[in-house]
Amino acid sequence: MADVRVTIQRDSEREERVVTTGTTAAGLFEGDRAVVAARIGGQLRDLACPLADGDEVEPVEITSQDGLDILRHSTAHVLAQAVQELFPEAKLGIGPPIRDGFYYDFDVAEPFTPEDLKRLEKRMQQIQKQGQLFSRRVTTDEDARAELADEPYKLELIGLKGAAGDAAEGAEAEVGAGELTIYDNLDAKSGDLCWRDLCRGPHLPTTRHIPAFRLMRSAAAYWRGSEKNKQLQRVYGTAWPTKEELKAHLDFLAEAEKRDHRRLGQELDLFSVPDELGSGLAVFHPKGGVVRKVMEDYSRRRHEESGYDFVNTPHITKTKLFETSGHLPNYAESMFPPMELDGQEYMLKAMNCPMHNLIFRSRGRSYRELPLRLFEFGTVYRYEKSGVVHGLTRARGFTQDDSHIYCTKEQMPEELDSLLTFVLDLLRDYGLTDFELELSTRDPESDKFLGGEAEWEEATEALRQAAAKQDLPLVPDPGGAAFYGPKISVQAKDAIGRSWQMSTIQVDFQQPARFGLEYTAADGSRQQPVMIHRALFGSIERFFAVLLEHYAGAFPAWLAPVQALGIPIGDDHVPYLAEFAAEARARGLRVEVDSSSDRMQKKIRNAQKAKIPFMVIAGDEDVANGAVSFRYRDGSQKNGIPREEALREIADVVERRVQV
Numbered sequence: 001m002a003d004v005r006v007t008i009q010r011d012s013e014r015e016e017r018v019v020t021t022g023t024t025a026a027g028l029f030e031g032d033r034a035v036v037a038a039r040i041g042g043q044l045r046d047l048a049c050p051l052a053d054g055d056e057v058e059p060v061e062i063t064s065q066d067g068l069d070i071l072r073h074s075t076a077h078v079l080a081q082a083v084q085e086l087f088p089e090a091k092l093g094i095g096p097p098i099r100d101g102f103y104y105d106f107d108v109a110e111p112f113t114p115e116d117l118k119r120l121e122k123r124m125q126q127i128q129k130q131g132q133l134f135s136r137r138v139t140t141d142e143d144a145r146a147e148l149a150d151e152p153y154k155l156e157l158i159g160l161k162g163a164a165g166d167a168a169e170g171a172e173a174e175v176g177a178g179e180l181t182i183y184d185n186l187d188a189k190s191g192d193l194c195w196r197d198l199c200r201g202p203h204l205p206t207t208r209h210i211p212a213f214r215l216m217r218s219a220a221a222y223w224r225g226s227e228k229n230k231q232l233q234r235v236y237g238t239a240w241p242t243k244e245e246l247k248a249h250l251d252f253l254a255e256a257e258k259r260d261h262r263r264l265g266q267e268l269d270l271f272s273v274p275d276e277l278g279s280g281l282a283v284f285h286p287k288g289g290v291v292r293k294v295m296e297d298y299s300r301r302r303h304e305e306s307g308y309d310f311v312n313t314p315h316i317t318k319t320k321l322f323e324t325s326g327h328l329p330n331y332a333e334s335m336f337p338p339m340e341l342d343g344q345e346y347m348l349k350a351m352n353c354p355m356h357n358l359i360f361r362s363r364g365r366s367y368r369e370l371p372l373r374l375f376e377f378g379t380v381y382r383y384e385k386s387g388v389v390h391g392l393t394r395a396r397g398f399t400q401d402d403s404h405i406y407c408t409k410e411q412m413p414e415e416l417d418s419l420l421t422f423v424l425d426l427l428r429d430y431g432l433t434d435f436e437l438e439l440s441t442r443d444p445e446s447d448k449f450l451g452g453e454a455e456w457e458e459a460t461e462a463l464r465q466a467a468a469k470q471d472l473p474l475v476p477d478p479g480g481a482a483f484y485g486p487k488i489s490v491q492a493k494d495a496i497g498r499s500w501q502m503s504t505i506q507v508d509f510q511q512p513a514r515f516g517l518e519y520t521a522a523d524g525s526r527q528q529p530v531m532i533h534r535a536l537f538g539s540i541e542r543f544f545a546v547l548l549e550h551y552a553g554a555f556p557a558w559l560a561p562v563q564a565l566g567i568p569i570g571d572d573h574v575p576y577l578a579e580f581a582a583e584a585r586a587r588g589l590r591v592e593v594d595s596s597s598d599r600m601q602k603k604i605r606n607a608q609k610a611k612i613p614f615m616v617i618a619g620d621e622d623v624a625n626g627a628v629s630f631r632y633r634d635g636s637q638k639n640g641i642p643r644e645e646a647l648r649e650i651a652d653v654v655e656r657r658v659q660v
Helices: 065-086 114-130 141-147 152-159 243-258 261-266 286-307 320-325 327-334 354-361 410-429 451-466 510-514 539-548 572-588 598-611 620-625 643-656
Strands: 004-010 013-021 035-040 043-045 056-061 099-108 135-139 182-187 193-196 212-222 231-240 316-318 339-341 344-348 370-383 397-407 435-442 474-480 489-494 499-508 530-536 564-570 589-592 614-618 625-633 637-642
Touching: 013 451, 035 243, 035 327, 035 489, 035 499, 056 065, 065 114, 065 152, 065 182, 065 193, 065 231, 065 614, 099 152, 114 212, 135 141, 141 152, 152 193, 152 212, 212 243, 212 564, 231 243, 231 530, 261 539, 286 397, 286 539, 316 320, 320 327, 320 354, 320 510, 320 539, 327 637, 327 643, 344 397, 354 370, 354 397, 370 625, 397 410, 397 539, 410 499, 410 530, 410 620, 435 451, 499 510, 510 530, 530 589, 572 589, 572 614, 572 620, 598 614, 620 625, 620 637, 625 643
Parallel strands: 004 056, 435 474, 564 589, 564 614
Antiparallel strands: 004 013, 035 043, 035 056, 099 231, 135 182, 182 193, 212 231, 316 344, 339 344, 370 397, 397 530, 435 489, 489 499, 499 530, 614 625, 625 637
16 A cells, blocks of 8 residues: 545645545545535546545535535436336436536426426435445446447437537536546445436435435426427426525525516516517506606606717618628527518617617717717517527517717726716616626637727726726626627626626627727817617616516505505595595606495405505595595504695605605
8 A cells, every 4th residue: 555645625725645545535534524526636526536646635515516516416317317217218318407406308208297296206315315326437438329228318418529519508417528437326235236327427425415305397398409309308406405405495486486577467467478479579568567667767867867868769670780780690599580671681670789870870970979878768679599588587579778878998987987887876776786796708719709809908907997996796707798898797686685687888899890980089080989888777678577576566656556546445435535646646646546346455455465555545534634544565554644744755755766
């Protein structure tokens, strides 16, 4: 037995240790059940991996992101084993970890039912308790093909080994450019083979190391994400380091379901997506139309105060416009196909910026006009695959609150600074307060990005400096920039901690050049402006959905479709409340009266379901005293409020944009 010297790296601490030949990572961290894998020489490995002299070893704990991915990928394998035991004819697709969970795709004769998922989960629990070993085995392409001859999808993945970019998302968990491996699930006592799968790993030491999991749902999914391929059945699950964390996650999902904007949109009669229009094309009902109008009106007012000029552009254009802008070569798959009119090709507008460039170019421009800030509520149309369309948050037709600022290079830093401040302040006005910023930059290895390195660096640094002044976390997003320039994205957390991408700010040196945009400088020379793209909401529809979920449908009074509802104790009190409502409407408030034949308690329940901020109740005593009583959304009540004082309270809450 020879000595083997290894270095244990824990965060910033390093420990030198001498072990004997054959010592594994498991032996190095024996007794520490939180450690489920190791990073050896920068590569994730199973704990069963033997150590070599000079290895640098970092423990991977189950609570780390790598540890969670390993836990969830191992649980996906247990799911696949359970499926093939209960459904022997099932063929295996892929089973990667995903955010908060995992999935596995199967080719089965019939879709899985909720009862099937219960049976599968029970069998998974039995496998978990058996403590089966995850055992890694290196194989050759030829041997793997022979061993997996009955698994057509695995054979296809073997054929893709090392073919960068060809495998679907998640397939990298199965094969890669390196050696091919199979994981055997072995009986802990006898060592007999229980199940096997093509996989790169790593995995947990045994199935007993899976603390808590739950199968969530099943859905159809095309093999390798292509509609040209066969539709498989995908089973989703989640797995966590403790039962308490699993319960917390399930509670979170239950709360998120209550807040689902598609559900609330129907319950509150705000919007719908009729089949007759098509997937991803929503219509706003009167109440939803009120919320949308208030959102737009307030945004419009703030933009007017900040020196923006309002423009309008058509919904259709000749195809050549998007060739000039560079969008057609880069985003053709996200655009609806062209149509032929009068011998020319036209396309639905997918972006507003090319048309704003035409407005800038329509006449000569002087440096004295800059910065020129153009703003439009512009409706655009993008082809989203049916599998990703999701209510208002991922639609095919939506309206962007789009602005494009044309300025000099000297003006760019100050403009970005004030623009980012404007964006964050306006989002705060709508009730979002918890932000971080994401800086998306160019991938120097990709040929997708237009322009030279120097101008990209100049634009990126200007964005970085503007972000630094906001004293917010700045998260890097390498390679995530648009083809024409880097961008800052504002990520906002909602009331239950979910992060949503909101506003984007992009610096663009490319489109001004492609459109030949110029202005006359102070010295009489012709110069190219810098173009800054900015969508504050992203889209009206998506922002509507985010706010709807953030407030769980209980909009603050300034956004609520009905700010107050008059509820008479008896029919005799309807005229009195009608007068109150008329006075309120004269002050710009949205007040209605429930004059239906329902009893008062039912009217109150209906108002609570509609999440109306103020219920204004009147009976004989109120009428006699020229007063009303308030019932608030939380069930509290205030009685005998003089009419004028009641009107002022509603108006004050609306004006201050606060929640009641």
